[in-house]
Amino acid sequence: MNGQNTNNYVNNGPVFSSNQVVSGNQAMTKVKTRYKYVAYDKNGKQVKGYFDAFRKMDVESFLTAQGYKILNIKAKKISKAGDFFTFSNEMKYKDLVFFLTQLSTYIKSGIPLTESLVMIENQTKDKKKKDLYKRIVYELNTGANFSEALARQGNVFPKLLINMLKTSELTGNLTESLDDMAAYYKTADSNRKQVISALTYPSVVLVISIAVLTFLLIFIIPKFQSIFDQLGSNLPGITLFLINMSTFLQNNVIKIVLAIFASIIIIVMLYRHVKKFRYCVQWVAMHIPVIKDVLIDNEVVMFTKTFSSLIRHDVFITDSIEMLGKITNNEIYKDIIKEAVTNLSAGAGLSPAFENKWAFPRVAYEMLVTGEKTGRLGVMMENVANYYEEEQKNLIQRLKSLIEPVMIIVLAFIVGVILLAIFIPMFSICLLYTSPSPRD
Numbered sequence: 001m002n003g004q005n006t007n008n009y010v011n012n013g014p015v016f017s018s019n020q021v022v023s024g025n026q027a028m029t030k031v032k033t034r035y036k037y038v039a040y041d042k043n044g045k046q047v048k049g050y051f052d053a054f055r056k057m058d059v060e061s062f063l064t065a066q067g068y069k070i071l072n073i074k075a076k077k078i079s080k081a082g083d084f085f086t087f088s089n090e091m092k093y094k095d096l097v098f099f100l101t102q103l104s105t106y107i108k109s110g111i112p113l114t115e116s117l118v119m120i121e122n123q124t125k126d127k128k129k130k131d132l133y134k135r136i137v138y139e140l141n142t143g144a145n146f147s148e149a150l151a152r153q154g155n156v157f158p159k160l161l162i163n164m165l166k167t168s169e170l171t172g173n174l175t176e177s178l179d180d181m182a183a184y185y186k187t188a189d190s191n192r193k194q195v196i197s198a199l200t201y202p203s204v205v206l207v208i209s210i211a212v213l214t215f216l217l218i219f220i221i222p223k224f225q226s227i228f229d230q231l232g233s234n235l236p237g238i239t240l241f242l243i244n245m246s247t248f249l250q251n252n253v254i255k256i257v258l259a260i261f262a263s264i265i266i267i268v269m270l271y272r273h274v275k276k277f278r279y280c281v282q283w284v285a286m287h288i289p290v291i292k293d294v295l296i297d298n299e300v301v302m303f304t305k306t307f308s309s310l311i312r313h314d315v316f317i318t319d320s321i322e323m324l325g326k327i328t329n330n331e332i333y334k335d336i337i338k339e340a341v342t343n344l345s346a347g348a349g350l351s352p353a354f355e356n357k358w359a360f361p362r363v364a365y366e367m368l369v370t371g372e373k374t375g376r377l378g379v380m381m382e383n384v385a386n387y388y389e390e391e392q393k394n395l396i397q398r399l400k401s402l403i404e405p406v407m408i409i410v411l412a413f414i415v416g417v418i419l420l421a422i423f424i425p426m427f428s429i430c431l432l433y434t435s436p437s438p439r440d
Helices: 056-065 081-085 093-108 113-123 127-141 146-151 159-171 174-231 237-273 275-285 291-312 317-327 331-345 362-374 377-434
Strands: 021-023 026-028 033-040 046-053 069-077
Touching (some): 033 056, 056 069, 093 113, 093 174, 113 127, 127 146, 146 159, 159 174, 159 291, 174 237, 174 291, 237 275, 237 377, 275 331, 291 317, 291 377, 317 331
Antiparallel strands (some): 021 026, 033 046, 033 069
């Protein structure tokens, strides 16, 4: 398989990558350079692409071996300076499920791994995915294992998947791991969609409310303000407050919009790259009434389901816990897992690290203790995952039914306050001009 020719898989300008340079039997990590090349393929068609390598010579050797006529190769250093402002390019769960399912099906049919990847690449019309599959094939043909080939694609593939494939390569059950991971990410995708669905409606209503309020303050209130100024009436405090807000928005609307966008970008970047900030945000979110239950249930489901999957694939408990600490994005759970690793290293049990932890429900803890005592930890963790999956679904339904009337009431209150602020002085003016004078 590794000796298979790749001439048919490297056209259309793919980006190739390798993470190691081998010297003797030692792997040595170096800083990569991105080379942009222009060349003619065997059919005389001009192709452009990128090749991530350690030396320009590696690029020339590879392209020449594939029958390319090189026109130009320019080096462009891969900079880490912009990483702070970059977003994750991790493959979407639905695409990952399709990829794993198709790959497993082909391999079960007796098709070699490399050929299976080529067939998947030929099926997709997405240029980025085509290049991704070509890069994986290239890595396989240079002697890399499948897990290594995926790991060398940056952060495209989840760490859990890569580690599970490493285990399967040792045990020889690749297709089983592919099927299990496909089922895992299908469930994870469903759970994530449930949470997003629960939070989408209030977010939309909130944005609409802010938009309506802003429109009223910028375009409607000023018209009434001019009427009030002409009539010279004394205005109530609520009306004066709205007029002042309206004036402020009119004078600073561009600055406010820019400040909001800048704040969002800064918050997102801080959340992605600053551990303490991420911890604070997660802690606050997991203490908001109602919302906290959804988030905690989601974390418990992902933790227990992943833990169960690792144990079922014969990964040692200590290794499983350490792996969970690397793949979770929740800093609260990272701390709990770190404590668990320390306990296991000291010869203590796993369960004490999860005892009396607000982020780990009591039911889940009791089942963890039971699984630890009976030696059926994997089964018990799967039961916990199933239990909290059902709890999460029910909670999300209740949350949806609760949020809708609450948001309607809030929106009605805001609009009502604005209407009162406008009509109270209008009513006072009408009374002033319609009431009989003392002479009468």
